Amino acid sequence: MILNGINFGVTFIGLYLVEHYGRRKSLITGSAWMFACFMVFASVGHFKLNRDAPETTPQAGIILIVFACLFILGYATTWGPMVWTLIAEIYPSRYRARAMALATASNWTWNFLIAFFTPFITSAIDFRYGYVFAACNVLGGLLVYFFVLEGQGRTLEEIDTMYVEHVPPTQSAKWVAPPPEEIARIRREAGTEVVVDDDTPPASVPPAKEGQRV
Template sequence: MGTTLGIFMGYCVCYGSYHNYSDARQWRIPVGLSFAWAIISMFGTILAPESPRFLVQKGKIEMAKESIAKINRAQNNSTIVLDELNNLMEAIELENQTGKPNWKEFFTGKPKIFFRVTMGVVLDSLQQLTGNTYFFYYATSTFKSVGLTDGFMTSIILGVDNFASTFVALYIIDHLGRRKTLMSGSAGMLACMAAYSILGVVALYPKEYGVDPKKPIGDAMIFFCCLFIFFFATTWGPGVYVIVGESYPLRIRADAIAIATAGNWIWGFLIAFFTPIITNVIHFAYGFVFVGTAAFELVFVFTCVPETKGMCLEDVDELYEHFTPGLAFRTKQTAKNNT
């Protein structure tokens, strides 16, 4: 939510500075405010409590207990604080016994570590391949062709949509579960992107691209774009980070998440770099690429992503002990039978 709020605020600042100034303040104000937020974050980090995990590793148990209590707004000796402290102590003791993870473990570790890391990379990559980057980066130029000429206003419209939709995500991810959330989001994005692309290719321009677009068709395309952002922001936007964060044991969790995130940034760069080149050639037909990736997302989540709702990291390890890649849709029943 903080990320989408920051994006929206950035759009508003750029809109205000562009429309109110005609000199260097157009770029100095947005950049200056970025420095201001960085300074606030720096001081906030100084005032934040130390990581309980770090304190336990250093043997400062009482300080770790106080840090956990402060984070959870609970008493030092409350059940939630003591349980979390014991879990941390057990996990760190296990790490001390087995040693630090090495790269070989990512390929041979159990249960199914290689599959879990690969799944994280694919999910993070597919988050970019949903087509959200296509709209967020290039909606300005796209909407100009359908009659909305103020690119900064376009950004604000998408920013409001993105930010408001995040509130819905807080509810559905925990109530629908991770798998249903991602699959419903893929289905919604597929339908919206297909409608958007078909309208752009078939109906927007009566003769050729760039000549007198039909405004009602353009308005319909803007609607499907905003609806697409809603489906993304309520499902794949935050949902991927939830699943990836829940899929690894503490021993390799940080490294595995970093590897998965690398897939996200690589595809983000590739889409940002190649989109203007591709759209100059095939125009709105580019959307059909993302229709295909949305269909693949549905299949991948249905077959390869088990449900981790309500599980601690230890339960997830047990889940993968009985998990068969390609049969994620049967994992719940299998786990039930094993218990």
């Protein structure tokens, strides 16, 4: 109940961070925060906690509880809500719905796999399992640093244009968007949106028969 309560409450902080400090800074900071929490959690659990009689090592137990709460604080304010922001922004308009569906399916698939295999893994390597997730946080932070563009305060069309123009992610926060007409031209040429020909006449509709609803 405590962990879930923290998870719910601090998520609203994440909604503030994503719009006031940007995606990249928030996600990279969250990765570093969660990495530190996992390293402490795994190390204390493996080296200090008496797993056969945990009541004999109360200090280690307290540290585990505190850092579990700190991890939830870092996750629920950064990666928890912001990943959904990213997948709603980074895909081109014409592919966004299908790409978001695949990303969501992937998320739930990995949630299931981790929940299913975790008991078997922890029974084999105990709290050292945390080192695996610490490494994943390092990879996540590097992924954001090298590949994710900053979308704070930008429209979806501007983010599309940044990817089309190969704007370096490290310089994306300083990128100046061209005029809307230029953005539309760039996106049309790149094929990132469906182009509707305004000169195409509407399809003819046969006249309704007597008594037929239109």
